[in-house]
Amino acid sequence: MTPEATLARFREYMVGPSRFMSLMSCFELGLFDQLRATPGLTAAELGERAGVKPDAVEQLLFLMVKEGFVAQDTDGGYRLKALAQVAEKDLGRARAYMNLIKVTALRQLFYLTESARTGTVVGLKELYGAEGTLYDAVADHQDLNDSWLTLMNTVTANIDPWFFSQVDIPEGARVLDLAGNTGLGAIHTYRHKASDGLTVTTFDLPEKESEALANFEAAGLAEHLSFIGGNVFESIPTGYDIVLIKHFLDMFDHDDVAKILTGVHASLNPGGQVHILVPVYPEDITDTDNYNVDFFPAFFIGCTMGQGGPQKLSVYQQWLEEAGFKVTKAITKDASEIPPDVIPVQAILCATKVA
Numbered sequence: 001m002t003p004e005a006t007l008a009r010f011r012e013y014m015v016g017p018s019r020f021m022s023l024m025s026c027f028e029l030g031l032f033d034q035l036r037a038t039p040g041l042t043a044a045e046l047g048e049r050a051g052v053k054p055d056a057v058e059q060l061l062f063l064m065v066k067e068g069f070v071a072q073d074t075d076g077g078y079r080l081k082a083l084a085q086v087a088e089k090d091l092g093r094a095r096a097y098m099n100l101i102k103v104t105a106l107r108q109l110f111y112l113t114e115s116a117r118t119g120t121v122v123g124l125k126e127l128y129g130a131e132g133t134l135y136d137a138v139a140d141h142q143d144l145n146d147s148w149l150t151l152m153n154t155v156t157a158n159i160d161p162w163f164f165s166q167v168d169i170p171e172g173a174r175v176l177d178l179a180g181n182t183g184l185g186a187i188h189t190y191r192h193k194a195s196d197g198l199t200v201t202t203f204d205l206p207e208k209e210s211e212a213l214a215n216f217e218a219a220g221l222a223e224h225l226s227f228i229g230g231n232v233f234e235s236i237p238t239g240y241d242i243v244l245i246k247h248f249l250d251m252f253d254h255d256d257v258a259k260i261l262t263g264v265h266a267s268l269n270p271g272g273q274v275h276i277l278v279p280v281y282p283e284d285i286t287d288t289d290n291y292n293v294d295f296f297p298a299f300f301i302g303c304t305m306g307q308g309g310p311q312k313l314s315v316y317q318q319w320l321e322e323a324g325f326k327v328t329k330a331i332t333k334d335a336s337e338i339p340p341d342v343i344p345v346q347a348i349l350c351a352t353k354v355a
Helices: 003-014 016-028 031-037 043-050 054-067 088-106 108-118 122-128 142-166 184-193 206-218 254-267 292-304 313-322
Strands: 070-072 078-080 174-178 199-204 225-229 240-246 268-281 325-332 346-353
Touching: 003 016, 016 031, 016 054, 016 088, 031 043, 031 054, 031 078, 043 054, 054 070, 088 108, 088 142, 088 292, 108 122, 108 292, 122 292, 142 184, 142 268, 142 346, 174 184, 174 254, 184 199, 184 206, 184 225, 184 240, 199 206, 206 225, 240 254, 254 268, 254 313, 268 292, 268 313, 268 325, 313 325, 313 346
Parallel strands: 174 199, 174 240, 199 225, 240 268
Antiparallel strands: 070 078, 268 346, 325 346
């Protein structure tokens, strides 16, 4: 890459935040919804409906016209262009990612450098007075909780059918869903892998228990599902045939991942298996079609944990072997099966406990 090309690439980074917020504001002001309902509205008409000066509407829509999301007619009216072809369901999924980025990332990333230096999420402390991680803060701050939980439930619902199609859970197995939050993963486990005698236990912080039990009851699965409160770094319940680890390992650096995997090894019966779902970086980190590396390093260090981030699939395999497991499956989801607006590229690792 020439110096000129490098500097031009820098420019793409410089305009990134303003591009993002211009698009987000058009959604939040309802401009796209108004144009979907009534094509041909002028900036003045859009501004009147949105309670915004026409000048501001016009400024925000300049970028939308440039990108081809919206078109402007010769008489000054606007209509959806590329956006008109996108299904509402798909837009809703993309909006969930955008809302997460706005609420949990955009402001907090101002403090990314300080977060990297201290190993703490400085932005949460500065903006919310919150100590600890995002997952601590969501308990006390509704905006963070709504943004994070909405997307996580969507991600879980979308990825679980693929996950459960790839993993083996024997009939009548005792399953532990590690860090299973409020039980959605346990519900999905039973529904996808139901068998006589199958039980699934959600293991997470004690304050999640009441909501998890309510979710089990609402799903009509209370007799098959249970909850145990605790901390994975203190003690993991034992006597399980299968342990599921989903959306969790990437939150930590190597030392903590090693502690988790060692604890899981001890929790499993002889010959038991661990099934892991985790976003991964491509083996060739220069792969421009994989956006995990664009997003997750800053997100985990600056917005959620003060540490962590995904690894390459080969690295997770190595860490499992170091913890006493034999890897039996390691696959990455086919990129062609992932909606183009979705950031995470997920992988599954299955491994058996070695005595």
